[in-house]
Amino acid sequence: xxxxxxxxxxxxxxxxxxxxxxxxxxxxxxxxxxxxxxxxxxxxxxxxxxxxxxxxxxxxxxxxxxxxxxxxxxxxxxxxxxxxxxxxxxxxxxxxxxxxxxxxxxxxxxxxxxxxxxxxxxxxxxxxxxxxxxxxxxxxxxxxxxxxxxxxxxxxxxxxxxxxxxxxxxxxxxxxxxxxxxxxxxxxxxxxxxxxxxxxxxxxxxxxxxxxxxxxxxxxxxxxxxxxxxxxxxxxxxxxxxxxxxxxxxxxxxxxxxxxxxxxxxxxxxxxxxxxxxxxxxxxxxxxxxxxxxxxxxxxxxxxxxxxxxxxxxxxxxxxxxxxxxxxxxxxxxxxxxxxxxxxxxxxxxxxxxxxxxxxxxxxxxxxx
Numbered sequence: 001x002x003x004x005x006x007x008x009x010x011x012x013x014x015x016x017x018x019x020x021x022x023x024x025x026x027x028x029x030x031x032x033x034x035x036x037x038x039x040x041x042x043x044x045x046x047x048x049x050x051x052x053x054x055x056x057x058x059x060x061x062x063x064x065x066x067x068x069x070x071x072x073x074x075x076x077x078x079x080x081x082x083x084x085x086x087x088x089x090x091x092x093x094x095x096x097x098x099x100x101x102x103x104x105x106x107x108x109x110x111x112x113x114x115x116x117x118x119x120x121x122x123x124x125x126x127x128x129x130x131x132x133x134x135x136x137x138x139x140x141x142x143x144x145x146x147x148x149x150x151x152x153x154x155x156x157x158x159x160x161x162x163x164x165x166x167x168x169x170x171x172x173x174x175x176x177x178x179x180x181x182x183x184x185x186x187x188x189x190x191x192x193x194x195x196x197x198x199x200x201x202x203x204x205x206x207x208x209x210x211x212x213x214x215x216x217x218x219x220x221x222x223x224x225x226x227x228x229x230x231x232x233x234x235x236x237x238x239x240x241x242x243x244x245x246x247x248x249x250x251x252x253x254x255x256x257x258x259x260x261x262x263x264x265x266x267x268x269x270x271x272x273x274x275x276x277x278x279x280x281x282x283x284x285x286x287x288x289x290x291x292x293x294x295x296x297x298x299x300x301x302x303x304x305x306x307x308x309x310x311x312x313x314x315x316x317x318x319x320x321x322x323x324x325x326x327x328x329x330x331x332x333x334x335x336x337x338x339x340x341x342x343x344x345x346x347x348x349x350x351x352x353x354x355x356x357x358x359x360x361x362x363x364x365x366x367x368x369x
Contacts, residue, residue: 010066010096013056017070019104021050024078028054030068030090037075044070066093070104077111080104084360085113085184106184114183118146118191122167122179125241132233133225134208136201139163140234142242143179143195146186154243155194156250156367158278159230161209161259163197165352176356185360190368196238198230200259209258211265211287227266231273249302252366254278256355261286264324271301271336276366280308280355284320300335306362307340308355310348318344341365 019026028042029035044052067090072078082088083105093100106113121144128137141163145155160178165171167179178195185191201208210221230253239246253274255263260282267277305328309317325340332338343361348354 010056010060010062011058013093013096014053014099015044015055015093015102016051016053016099017044017102017104019050019052019070019080020107022072022107024072024074026052026073027071028068029071030066031064032060032062032066032068037071037079038073066096067091068093070102072107074110077108079108081106081108081113083188084357084364085181086357086360114180115187116183118183118186120144120146120179120182120186120191120195121148129234131226131229133229134222138201139199141197141199142238143167143182143197144242145192145194146183148194148243152243153192154245155192156252157194157196157235157238157242157244157246158252158254158276158363158367159196159198159234159274160253160278161198161200161255161263162205163199166195166197171352174352174356176352176359178356178359181356181360181363185363190360190364193363193367194238194242194244196234198234206258209262211262223262223265224269226262227269230266231270235273248273248275250275252276252278254280254306254362256280256352257350258283258286267303267305271303275301275303277303277305278359278362278366279305280358280362281310281313281317281350282307282321282324284324285314285316300333300337302337303332304339304366305341306343306366308343308345308348308358308362310350310354311344311346312349314350 026044027038028044029037029039033039033042042054044054046052069088069091070080080088085106091102123142123144125140125142127139129140130137160166165173166176168175182191182195207220208222208226211223238244251274253263253266254260254277260279261284263277264279264282267274307321309321321342325342329338343358345354
Protein backbone atom coordinates (compact mmCIF):
# COMPACT_ATOMS: atom_id res chain seq x y z
CA UNK A 1 0.00 0.00 0.00
CA UNK A 2 2.76 2.47 0.98
CA UNK A 3 4.71 1.50 -2.14
CA UNK A 4 1.75 2.49 -4.30
CA UNK A 5 1.54 5.90 -2.60
CA UNK A 6 5.24 6.54 -3.24
CA UNK A 7 5.11 5.68 -6.93
CA UNK A 8 5.74 8.62 -9.24
CA UNK A 9 3.65 9.10 -12.36
CA UNK A 10 6.07 9.62 -15.26
CA UNK A 11 3.57 8.98 -18.01
CA UNK A 12 4.02 11.34 -20.91
CA UNK A 13 7.47 12.55 -19.77
CA UNK A 14 9.30 13.41 -23.00
CA UNK A 15 13.09 13.15 -23.07
CA UNK A 16 14.76 14.67 -26.12
CA UNK A 17 18.47 14.26 -26.66
CA UNK A 18 21.13 15.46 -29.10
CA UNK A 19 24.31 13.44 -29.62
CA UNK A 20 27.09 12.85 -32.15
CA UNK A 21 25.32 11.09 -35.01
CA UNK A 22 26.62 7.55 -35.52
CA UNK A 23 23.54 6.07 -37.16
CA UNK A 24 23.17 3.55 -34.32
CA UNK A 25 20.09 2.94 -32.26
CA UNK A 26 20.12 4.63 -28.85
CA UNK A 27 18.45 3.35 -25.69
CA UNK A 28 17.65 4.65 -22.24
CA UNK A 29 19.10 2.56 -19.43
CA UNK A 30 18.53 3.20 -15.75
CA UNK A 31 17.46 2.08 -12.33
CA UNK A 32 13.96 1.49 -13.74
CA UNK A 33 15.20 -1.50 -15.81
CA UNK A 34 18.16 -2.62 -13.68
CA UNK A 35 20.53 -0.73 -16.01
CA UNK A 36 19.88 -3.15 -18.84
CA UNK A 37 21.54 -1.98 -22.05
CA UNK A 38 19.69 -2.11 -25.37
CA UNK A 39 16.30 -2.74 -23.76
CA UNK A 40 13.86 -2.54 -26.68
CA UNK A 41 11.15 -1.16 -24.38
CA UNK A 42 13.29 1.97 -23.94
CA UNK A 43 14.58 2.40 -27.48
CA UNK A 44 14.63 6.07 -28.49
CA UNK A 45 13.09 7.44 -31.67
CA UNK A 46 15.63 8.77 -34.15
CA UNK A 47 14.75 12.05 -35.89
CA UNK A 48 17.94 12.52 -37.92
CA UNK A 49 21.02 14.71 -37.41
CA UNK A 50 21.76 13.24 -33.98
CA UNK A 51 18.31 14.04 -32.56
CA UNK A 52 16.52 11.41 -30.46
CA UNK A 53 13.47 11.30 -28.23
CA UNK A 54 11.60 8.99 -25.90
CA UNK A 55 8.16 9.42 -24.35
CA UNK A 56 7.40 7.32 -21.28
CA UNK A 57 4.22 5.28 -21.90
CA UNK A 58 0.97 5.89 -20.09
CA UNK A 59 1.39 2.89 -17.79
CA UNK A 60 4.93 3.72 -16.60
CA UNK A 61 5.48 4.52 -12.92
CA UNK A 62 8.38 4.01 -10.57
CA UNK A 63 8.87 4.07 -6.80
CA UNK A 64 12.20 5.96 -6.83
CA UNK A 65 13.55 9.09 -8.52
CA UNK A 66 14.59 8.11 -12.03
CA UNK A 67 18.29 7.72 -12.80
CA UNK A 68 19.42 6.98 -16.33
CA UNK A 69 22.13 7.14 -19.00
CA UNK A 70 22.23 6.72 -22.77
CA UNK A 71 23.76 3.72 -24.53
CA UNK A 72 24.13 2.83 -28.20
CA UNK A 73 23.60 -0.52 -29.88
CA UNK A 74 26.21 -2.97 -28.64
CA UNK A 75 25.93 -2.32 -24.92
CA UNK A 76 27.98 -0.36 -22.39
CA UNK A 77 31.10 -0.42 -24.57
CA UNK A 78 29.16 2.15 -26.60
CA UNK A 79 27.79 4.22 -23.73
CA UNK A 80 27.87 7.98 -23.28
CA UNK A 81 30.90 9.83 -21.85
CA UNK A 82 31.71 13.50 -21.30
CA UNK A 83 33.67 15.74 -23.67
CA UNK A 84 36.96 14.69 -22.04
CA UNK A 85 36.27 10.95 -22.22
CA UNK A 86 35.26 10.54 -18.57
CA UNK A 87 32.31 8.57 -17.26
CA UNK A 88 29.24 10.74 -16.74
CA UNK A 89 27.15 10.84 -13.58
CA UNK A 90 23.73 9.27 -13.65
CA UNK A 91 21.14 11.65 -15.04
CA UNK A 92 18.30 12.52 -12.68
CA UNK A 93 15.31 14.30 -14.24
CA UNK A 94 14.22 17.52 -12.55
CA UNK A 95 10.56 16.83 -13.31
CA UNK A 96 8.19 13.95 -13.97
CA UNK A 97 6.14 15.95 -16.49
CA UNK A 98 6.75 17.87 -19.69
CA UNK A 99 10.03 17.75 -21.63
CA UNK A 100 13.65 17.25 -20.66
CA UNK A 101 16.41 18.20 -23.07
CA UNK A 102 19.76 16.41 -22.80
CA UNK A 103 23.03 16.49 -24.71
CA UNK A 104 25.55 13.69 -25.09
CA UNK A 105 29.08 15.00 -25.71
CA UNK A 106 30.78 11.77 -26.83
CA UNK A 107 30.24 8.03 -27.20
CA UNK A 108 32.54 5.18 -26.30
CA UNK A 109 33.54 3.16 -29.35
CA UNK A 110 33.91 -0.53 -28.50
CA UNK A 111 35.14 0.44 -25.04
CA UNK A 112 37.57 3.14 -26.18
CA UNK A 113 36.96 6.77 -25.32
CA UNK A 114 39.62 8.17 -27.65
CA UNK A 115 40.46 7.91 -31.33
CA UNK A 116 43.75 6.22 -32.21
CA UNK A 117 44.65 8.71 -34.92
CA UNK A 118 45.03 11.41 -32.24
CA UNK A 119 47.24 9.31 -29.96
CA UNK A 120 50.40 11.20 -28.91
CA UNK A 121 53.87 10.44 -30.19
CA UNK A 122 55.62 8.99 -27.12
CA UNK A 123 59.41 9.17 -27.08
CA UNK A 124 61.70 7.97 -24.31
CA UNK A 125 64.33 10.70 -24.14
CA UNK A 126 66.59 8.58 -21.94
CA UNK A 127 66.31 5.73 -19.48
CA UNK A 128 69.27 7.22 -17.61
CA UNK A 129 69.03 10.97 -17.97
CA UNK A 130 71.69 12.48 -15.72
CA UNK A 131 70.67 14.56 -12.72
CA UNK A 132 73.97 16.24 -11.75
CA UNK A 133 72.38 18.08 -8.83
CA UNK A 134 71.59 14.72 -7.17
CA UNK A 135 74.22 12.48 -8.79
CA UNK A 136 71.47 10.19 -10.08
CA UNK A 137 69.88 9.19 -13.35
CA UNK A 138 66.23 8.94 -14.31
CA UNK A 139 63.92 7.92 -17.16
CA UNK A 140 62.47 10.97 -18.93
CA UNK A 141 59.68 10.62 -21.50
CA UNK A 142 58.17 13.12 -23.93
CA UNK A 143 54.53 12.85 -24.98
CA UNK A 144 54.39 14.88 -28.17
CA UNK A 145 51.23 15.98 -30.01
CA UNK A 146 50.05 13.43 -32.57
CA UNK A 147 51.01 15.71 -35.48
CA UNK A 148 54.36 16.85 -34.08
CA UNK A 149 56.36 15.24 -36.90
CA UNK A 150 54.17 16.67 -39.66
CA UNK A 151 53.92 20.25 -38.40
CA UNK A 152 56.34 23.11 -37.92
CA UNK A 153 54.62 24.67 -34.95
CA UNK A 154 56.06 25.21 -31.49
CA UNK A 155 54.31 24.02 -28.37
CA UNK A 156 53.87 24.89 -24.71
CA UNK A 157 55.29 22.37 -22.25
CA UNK A 158 53.97 20.77 -19.07
CA UNK A 159 56.45 19.00 -16.78
CA UNK A 160 54.76 16.23 -14.74
CA UNK A 161 56.13 14.25 -11.80
CA UNK A 162 55.71 10.50 -11.15
CA UNK A 163 56.12 9.48 -14.78
CA UNK A 164 55.58 5.78 -13.96
CA UNK A 165 51.95 6.49 -13.11
CA UNK A 166 51.03 8.81 -15.98
CA UNK A 167 50.48 6.49 -18.97
CA UNK A 168 51.52 2.93 -18.09
CA UNK A 169 48.41 0.71 -18.13
CA UNK A 170 50.20 -1.74 -15.83
CA UNK A 171 51.25 0.79 -13.19
CA UNK A 172 50.81 -0.79 -9.73
CA UNK A 173 48.64 2.04 -8.40
CA UNK A 174 46.81 2.74 -11.66
CA UNK A 175 47.41 5.30 -14.37
CA UNK A 176 46.30 8.84 -15.14
CA UNK A 177 45.98 7.70 -18.79
CA UNK A 178 47.56 10.96 -19.87
CA UNK A 179 48.31 9.48 -23.29
CA UNK A 180 44.65 8.72 -23.95
CA UNK A 181 43.45 11.98 -22.42
CA UNK A 182 45.82 13.87 -24.74
CA UNK A 183 44.28 12.03 -27.70
CA UNK A 184 40.82 13.21 -26.63
CA UNK A 185 42.11 16.75 -26.12
CA UNK A 186 43.75 16.74 -29.56
CA UNK A 187 40.51 15.68 -31.18
CA UNK A 188 38.71 18.71 -29.71
CA UNK A 189 41.57 21.13 -30.45
CA UNK A 190 43.21 21.27 -27.01
CA UNK A 191 46.05 18.78 -27.32
CA UNK A 192 48.80 21.07 -28.59
CA UNK A 193 50.90 20.63 -25.44
CA UNK A 194 54.12 18.68 -24.94
CA UNK A 195 54.08 16.68 -21.71
CA UNK A 196 57.42 15.78 -20.18
CA UNK A 197 57.08 12.87 -17.75
CA UNK A 198 59.80 12.55 -15.10
CA UNK A 199 59.95 9.22 -13.30
CA UNK A 200 60.08 9.36 -9.51
CA UNK A 201 62.95 8.01 -7.41
CA UNK A 202 61.11 4.92 -6.12
CA UNK A 203 62.26 4.31 -2.51
CA UNK A 204 63.76 7.80 -2.37
CA UNK A 205 60.66 9.50 -3.78
CA UNK A 206 59.58 11.20 -0.55
CA UNK A 207 63.05 12.62 0.10
CA UNK A 208 63.40 13.85 -3.46
CA UNK A 209 59.99 15.51 -3.43
CA UNK A 210 60.49 17.12 -0.01
CA UNK A 211 61.26 20.85 0.01
CA UNK A 212 64.11 21.96 2.24
CA UNK A 213 62.45 22.20 5.65
CA UNK A 214 63.40 21.78 9.26
CA UNK A 215 62.51 18.70 11.33
CA UNK A 216 62.04 16.38 8.36
CA UNK A 217 62.07 12.95 9.99
CA UNK A 218 62.10 10.95 6.78
CA UNK A 219 65.70 11.47 5.70
CA UNK A 220 67.52 14.24 3.87
CA UNK A 221 65.25 16.61 1.99
CA UNK A 222 66.44 16.80 -1.62
CA UNK A 223 63.63 18.92 -3.03
CA UNK A 224 65.66 22.06 -3.57
CA UNK A 225 68.24 20.21 -5.66
CA UNK A 226 65.52 18.36 -7.55
CA UNK A 227 63.72 21.54 -8.62
CA UNK A 228 67.10 23.00 -9.60
CA UNK A 229 67.52 20.00 -11.89
CA UNK A 230 64.15 20.65 -13.50
CA UNK A 231 64.80 24.36 -14.04
CA UNK A 232 68.52 24.42 -14.78
CA UNK A 233 69.17 21.10 -16.54
CA UNK A 234 66.02 19.45 -17.86
CA UNK A 235 64.13 22.48 -19.17
CA UNK A 236 67.10 23.85 -21.17
CA UNK A 237 67.60 20.38 -22.67
CA UNK A 238 63.95 20.11 -23.67
CA UNK A 239 63.95 23.61 -25.18
CA UNK A 240 67.09 22.82 -27.19
CA UNK A 241 65.87 19.48 -28.53
CA UNK A 242 62.14 20.01 -29.09
CA UNK A 243 60.06 22.72 -30.73
CA UNK A 244 58.90 24.39 -27.54
CA UNK A 245 57.69 27.87 -26.69
CA UNK A 246 60.19 28.38 -23.86
CA UNK A 247 58.81 31.46 -22.10
CA UNK A 248 57.12 31.20 -18.71
CA UNK A 249 53.68 31.93 -20.15
CA UNK A 250 53.90 28.61 -22.01
CA UNK A 251 55.56 26.49 -19.34
CA UNK A 252 53.79 24.53 -16.63
CA UNK A 253 54.61 22.04 -13.92
CA UNK A 254 52.48 19.65 -11.93
CA UNK A 255 51.88 16.41 -10.14
CA UNK A 256 49.84 14.67 -7.48
CA UNK A 257 50.35 14.10 -3.76
CA UNK A 258 54.09 14.54 -3.04
CA UNK A 259 54.55 15.28 -6.74
CA UNK A 260 52.12 18.17 -6.31
CA UNK A 261 54.00 19.40 -3.25
CA UNK A 262 57.33 19.59 -5.08
CA UNK A 263 55.59 21.27 -8.03
CA UNK A 264 54.31 23.97 -5.65
CA UNK A 265 57.87 24.42 -4.40
CA UNK A 266 59.19 24.69 -7.97
CA UNK A 267 56.55 27.31 -8.71
CA UNK A 268 57.54 29.31 -5.63
CA UNK A 269 61.27 29.18 -6.40
CA UNK A 270 60.87 29.78 -10.14
CA UNK A 271 57.72 31.80 -10.92
CA UNK A 272 59.76 33.35 -13.72
CA UNK A 273 59.94 29.87 -15.36
CA UNK A 274 56.56 28.27 -14.57
CA UNK A 275 53.36 30.26 -14.94
CA UNK A 276 50.99 27.26 -14.85
CA UNK A 277 50.77 24.89 -11.89
CA UNK A 278 48.70 21.67 -12.00
CA UNK A 279 48.33 20.68 -8.36
CA UNK A 280 46.37 17.53 -7.51
CA UNK A 281 45.84 16.41 -3.89
CA UNK A 282 49.00 18.12 -2.60
CA UNK A 283 50.72 16.67 0.47
CA UNK A 284 50.77 20.05 2.22
CA UNK A 285 50.64 18.27 5.60
CA UNK A 286 54.22 17.20 4.93
CA UNK A 287 55.65 20.70 5.09
CA UNK A 288 53.22 23.07 6.81
CA UNK A 289 56.05 25.61 7.14
CA UNK A 290 56.87 25.72 3.42
CA UNK A 291 58.35 29.15 2.80
CA UNK A 292 56.35 31.50 0.62
CA UNK A 293 58.71 34.40 1.36
CA UNK A 294 60.82 33.47 -1.65
CA UNK A 295 58.09 34.94 -3.84
CA UNK A 296 59.14 38.37 -2.61
CA UNK A 297 62.42 38.31 -4.53
CA UNK A 298 60.48 38.76 -7.78
CA UNK A 299 59.06 42.15 -8.69
CA UNK A 300 55.97 40.63 -10.30
CA UNK A 301 54.74 37.53 -12.08
CA UNK A 302 51.58 36.04 -13.55
CA UNK A 303 50.65 32.54 -12.44
CA UNK A 304 47.65 30.24 -12.90
CA UNK A 305 47.22 27.49 -10.30
CA UNK A 306 44.72 24.67 -10.79
CA UNK A 307 44.17 22.75 -7.55
CA UNK A 308 42.15 19.55 -7.26
CA UNK A 309 41.17 17.64 -4.14
CA UNK A 310 38.77 14.84 -3.29
CA UNK A 311 36.27 15.20 -0.51
CA UNK A 312 37.12 11.69 0.73
CA UNK A 313 40.84 12.30 1.13
CA UNK A 314 42.47 13.29 4.42
CA UNK A 315 40.50 15.41 6.89
CA UNK A 316 42.75 18.44 6.43
CA UNK A 317 43.18 18.30 2.64
CA UNK A 318 40.63 20.97 1.71
CA UNK A 319 41.56 23.26 4.62
CA UNK A 320 45.24 22.99 3.67
CA UNK A 321 44.40 23.94 0.08
CA UNK A 322 42.46 27.01 1.17
CA UNK A 323 45.32 27.99 3.46
CA UNK A 324 47.77 27.51 0.58
CA UNK A 325 45.72 29.79 -1.66
CA UNK A 326 45.64 32.48 1.02
CA UNK A 327 49.38 32.31 1.69
CA UNK A 328 50.30 32.59 -1.99
CA UNK A 329 48.04 35.58 -2.55
CA UNK A 330 49.30 37.20 0.64
CA UNK A 331 52.99 36.76 -0.22
CA UNK A 332 52.90 37.52 -3.94
CA UNK A 333 54.34 40.93 -4.89
CA UNK A 334 51.75 43.65 -5.24
CA UNK A 335 51.96 43.87 -9.03
CA UNK A 336 51.59 40.11 -9.50
CA UNK A 337 48.55 38.32 -10.81
CA UNK A 338 47.80 34.91 -9.30
CA UNK A 339 44.66 33.12 -10.50
CA UNK A 340 43.41 30.06 -8.64
CA UNK A 341 40.97 27.43 -9.84
CA UNK A 342 40.00 25.05 -7.04
CA UNK A 343 38.12 21.90 -8.05
CA UNK A 344 36.65 19.73 -5.30
CA UNK A 345 35.08 16.35 -6.05
CA UNK A 346 32.97 15.45 -2.99
CA UNK A 347 33.34 11.74 -3.81
CA UNK A 348 36.99 11.92 -4.86
CA UNK A 349 39.68 9.80 -3.24
CA UNK A 350 43.48 9.86 -3.34
CA UNK A 351 44.00 7.91 -6.56
CA UNK A 352 45.43 8.00 -10.07
CA UNK A 353 41.99 7.39 -11.54
CA UNK A 354 40.63 10.60 -10.05
CA UNK A 355 43.73 12.60 -11.04
CA UNK A 356 43.47 11.32 -14.60
CA UNK A 357 39.82 12.34 -14.71
CA UNK A 358 40.82 15.85 -13.66
CA UNK A 359 43.80 16.16 -16.02
CA UNK A 360 41.95 17.35 -19.17
CA UNK A 361 39.91 19.84 -17.15
CA UNK A 362 43.14 21.31 -15.78
CA UNK A 363 44.73 21.44 -19.26
CA UNK A 364 41.65 23.28 -20.54
CA UNK A 365 41.79 25.93 -17.81
CA UNK A 366 45.57 26.34 -17.64
CA UNK A 367 46.39 26.46 -21.35
CA UNK A 368 43.18 27.37 -23.16
CA UNK A 369 41.32 29.83 -20.90
